[in-house]
Amino acid sequence: MxxxxxxxxxxxxxxxxxxxxxxxxxxxxxxxxxxxxxxxxxxxxxxxxxxxxxxxxxxxxxxxxxxxxxxxxxxxxxxxxxxxxxxxxxxxxxxxxxxxxxxxxxxxxxxxxxxxxxxxxxxxxxxxxxxxxxxxxxxxxxKWTRQEEVMGHINDWWAENRSEGRCSILFGYSLGKAQRLLKHLDPSIGRILTHGAIENMTNVIRSIADFPETTLVTRDTKKEDFRGALILAPPSAHGSTWIRKMVPYVTASASGWMTFRGARRRRAIDKGFVLSxxxxxxxxxxxxxxxxxxxxxxxxxxxxxxxxxxxxxxxxxxxxxxxxxxxxxxxxxxxxxxxxx
Amino acid sequence: MKHFAALIKTLDSTNKTNTKVAALADYFDTVNDQDKLWTIAILSHRRPPRPVNTTLLREWATELAEIPLWLFEESYHIVGDLAETIALIIPDGKQSTEKSLSEFLEEMIQLKAKDEVEKKDYLHKNWRSLDYYERFVFNKLMTGGFRIGVSQKLMTRALSKSTGIDEDILAYKLMGDWSPMKTTFEELILQENAADYISKPYPFYLAYAIEGTVEDLGAVSEWYAEHKWDGIRSQVIIRQNELFVWSRGEELVTDKYPEFEKLVGVVPNGTVLDGEILPFPDGKIGTFNDLQTRIGRKNVSKALLAKTPVILKAYDVLEWEGNDIRSKPFKERRAILEKLFKKTNAHAPVMQLSETLVFDHWESVAKERERSREVRSEGLMLKRKDSPYLVGRKKGDWWKWKVDPLTIDAVLTYAMRGHGRRSNLFTDYTFALWDENETGERELVTFAKAYSGLTDAEFREVDKFIKANTLERFGPVRSVTPELVFEIAFEGIALSKRHKSGVATRFPRILRWRKDKKIEEANSLDDLKQMIP
Known part of the structure; x- marks a missing residue:
């Protein structure tokens, strides 16, 4: 054979x-x-x-x-x-x-x-x-829900957090998920800030695709800049000292695993969006x-x-x-x- | 139902307690009284009887989802929750319902008596039409055990916020044997009601484990020490010549412990005692394992009563001569309790006084604590002499000072996926110790299961190991290459015929991962047996 x-x-x-x-x-x-x-x-x-x-x-x-x-x-x-x-x-x-x-x-x-x-x-x-x-x-x-609908929920979530004076921290992998989210976030809601890992990768991909404007979070980022903003961060940033200065904030994760209620609770994340x-x-x-x-x-x-x-x-x-x-x-x-x- | 499902969705969208309380209070402000009552009942685990058994639920759900039953079972093992699994695999109806929560519950109560064809029709109709969260909630109501990260305490806080009634008063009103089918929101919550007062226990006062050193508690003269008995925390109530026994889980367990009937007529009416139900075989305190034989039984046989009788080790009195005396200092309550014992002791050997111990130095208290295992206690309780009897778990006046747990190094041999928060990760482990078989070879013998004690990061690491080192699969359980050694802690130990190893341990949990140890260095079953007092 x-x-x-x-x-x-x-x-x-x-x-x-x-x-x-x-x-x-x-x-x-x-x-x-x-x-x-x-x-x-x-x-x-x-x-x-x-x-x-x-x-x-x-x-x-x-x-x-x-x-x-x-x-x-x-x-x-x-x-x-x-x-x-x-x-x-x-x-x-x-x-x-x-x-x-x-x-x-x-x-x-x-x-x-x-x-x-x-x-x-x-x-x-x-x-x-x-x-x-x-x-x-x-x-x-x-079973996935259509991206348009999920992104609608994410933008609504951001807008609601913004109206309550909170910052929205959205976790997604630095290559792939972060750019997909960024592509469909509604920049008319507020500013989009990024974690270094995501900013670097996104800058690489900007040569291939168009994205809304992002601002890298640095030591000099002021507390008021976080208010109402959306922060794109890799999942590993959750629970790190990096996010502490963003208080008051609400966290969410966008992943296929968010299908399970247990997965969201295990990671101690406020909101789970099913997007894979x-x-x-x-x-x-x-x-x-x-x-x-x-x-x-x-x-x-x-x-x-x-x-x-x-x-x-x-x-x-x-x-x-x-x-x-x-x-x-x-x-x-x-x-x-x-x-x- | 729409409101209730939306509430659950909101509660699911936050990890912050204050946000949850606010959402729940909002909900209580929105829905009608009947829905409020049912919501309180469900969140305090008073659900109507299950109308359809889970075998049928699984069958009918797989039928609608058009998948084989084995695939449903595999999915269930991974999702970890039956109601959630069904909600996920059913094709999405994306509709919504106008029916209220109470209407759904009344339908479910009626459904119990219907035949299988009608039951199936009812389920399929609702599964097809409800949206995801409604479907999930609907299934939760069907399968019971509505555990969704809302404690009774959180619910009471929200209800207090919505009604303006004090939290402690609400906690008291919500205790006991009430059913949403026999009362109204008005009656249960809003009205003062003396009629069902006769069976009602008081909310238990619970202690935290001591933080730091005992010396931090101040002068030893302000404190009583007491042994911490390892049984079932209970209140024994004698009112109007009737006996009521309540366990800490707010369960009325009078029927399970007929021994206490003797107290009626001996203990005066209008008395509520707080204490621990302990097994008392052969005239001395037994092990928790002895008590296990009584806990599950609703009807107790004469033989069992003779073999494993129980006693009440009483340590507090909450009601005396019909008056709530919880606000009196502990010292005064103890004086009343001791007076009661002097009068009744000869008539009621089923009741024993838990002695309070007074010491001159904290060192002597520490010495007494070392004696705990000898007297079959778990350690000491420290109670401030002038402390009132508070509601719930509070810091300051009462502290637990348990003996250090026993520990042993054991080998991980089997693993199972966790449930709820830990579904999808292998977090439930079985541990084994070395033993010699008939031919003199060393082999690993299972002795305990444990599923807590590691950090999330460690669980992920062990999970990875398990997935890469699986030997065999038995449904949700996997046997793994014996390679990892863990230090297992437990509170008590006793011989047992129900366990393969011949030994039962109490509260086994993982103390730490011994990455420094090889499996050959794990302990033996003989080492474990040496620890039996």
Missing amino acids: RQPLLLFNAKGIYCAQADVYLDPWKPVDKAIITHGHADHSRWGHKRYITHHTNIPIIKHRLGDIKVTGKEWGETFQVNGVTFSLHPAGHIIGSSQVRVEYQGEVWVFTGDYKTEDDGLAVPYQPIKCHTFITECTFGLPAF DHCDWDGLLQSIQATGAEKIISTHGYTDIFSRYLRELGYDARTEKTQFEGELAEMETAKEKEANT
Whole structure:
């Protein structure tokens, strides 16, 4: 029997025919990178290949690396294997990787979401035989509300806090969620202030997209500047001394995990907004159907549960162990960034 | 229901107590009396009987969500709350309802007697039409146990703010055996009502653990010390030749402890005693484990009564000759209590006086505390001689001074997802100690479960370890590679036939993570048994 086109080994997802890794977690010679989150783009590879919009992002995170940029749908060959990148809609610059060899097609999603967030190029289903999917929110309990509605709630929340003289602190990961929130905040309500980790990352992405004006919170920021303002901060800033001078404030978090009442209470956050950069249950199932794939491999999230359900639907589905962590990893990214600033 | 669901949503949107009180007071100002009454009942855990059992709820919810039952169960393990899980998996109706909370509750009461077809119809109709928060609240009412981060104290504060009635008075009015089906808001809260006064206990005065050193409490001569008995804190009430026994959980437990019937006719009418119900097998104080055999039973058999009788260790008197004497100094209340004991002792061995101890030096108090385990107490209570009997947990006049817990180093062997605030994290752990099996090999034997004592950051770290080191899965439980050692603290220890290890520990909790220890260095079951007094 022929070796599978993509293997899961100790270093990552490996294409032996081309000697190329996809989002490897150990240093390798040649790595195709889906997007800039820390669990997918790691330090130490000799050559990086990614979508060109992701280059400034990973360079900001990883420093001076040797990287080649590709266009959406642009094909490139390595030892008879055809690779191409396609929009994943997860965060700005995020791709799926299509791999084709002798008529057999595999797609690796990295992380993805189906809703158009107005910032990342929207997800496009790609026909394939084997589909390697994340399932961070692979439970029927997860159902997203449309972004327009959620952002409406967030802006209302801010306006109400402002009318009561309070400052609104909104937690979101510094890469991805923060820019998505910023893009859709209503700057007519008040000033938008940022934490250093978010300000730096946003400045990098300003070369690719337009955002409302932001002001970095510094030691010199005056107490009255916080009143009625909205502060964008990474989740790790919650409970830190950094937010103490913003009193009186109200906190909120925007994440898929906010679906659970327990998740919000555990983090001792006032308000939870359910807004995720991953697929919800229906999003996952519809995407899988749209690829036409018969073989489904789940990489991270509620993999065992999700694979079992797919098998009941008639798919040849299994789970592979990876070091991807979905939304949790993004939280760590924020932490690590904060430590660096 | 719309108002109630909106209230729950608002309470869910803040962690600040003052904001919660304000939202609740606002709510009380808005809704009608019947809804107020039901809200008070629900938030003080007086809910109507469950109209549909949870097995049927699960089945019917999965049917509507069009998912297999196993997938529902998996989701439930992760969400951690049945009402929330059902609310999440049902397709969103995005409608709202005009029906009031009371109307819903009355429907649910009627529903209990209906057949399954009608019940299912009722649930499906409502699940389809209610919006998310209404659906969640609806399910909470159906499944009972309305724990949503609003304590009775917080509710009483809000009610006081809304009605202008003093908080302590409200706490008193809300105690006891009332039902929203048999009273009105007017009767329960607004009117002075003497009719149901006969069964009513007083709100318990609770102590905080001592902070700093005992010397900070000032002159030892101003204080009484008393052993802190490990039983069920209770009030025993004798009024109009009737007995009422109330536990601290505001539960009327008279039927569970028929021993106290003997007090009627011996203790004068118009007396309320505060004390601890203790197991008293073979004429001496038993362990809390002995008491466990009595707690769950509503009907007590003669055999059990003979094997594990109970006594009341009394330490305070709150009502005497029909008068509320809580504002008298503790010293005077004790004098009354001791006089009562002198008169009745011979007639009522079921009641014992908890001795107050007077000391010249704090060092002697400390020495007495060291003796606690010998006399089967948990430590000492320190009570100011001139203290009134206050309401609720208050600092200043009464302090708990418990003995240091016993501790042992044990190995983490199983883990389960937490509930509520901790769902989605593995925070409920099972611990094991070394033992030798028949063939002389060392093996780990489970001895206790614990789910508190670590910081959130530590829980996250252990959670990560568990996810990466799972050996087997048994539904929500996972066995993990034995690798982590924790110091487990507990208050008491006794032999037990109900436990695999043969030992039962009281209040086991994690004291700290012993990252410095390998599993070989954890303690053995023999080490644990050595601690049994």
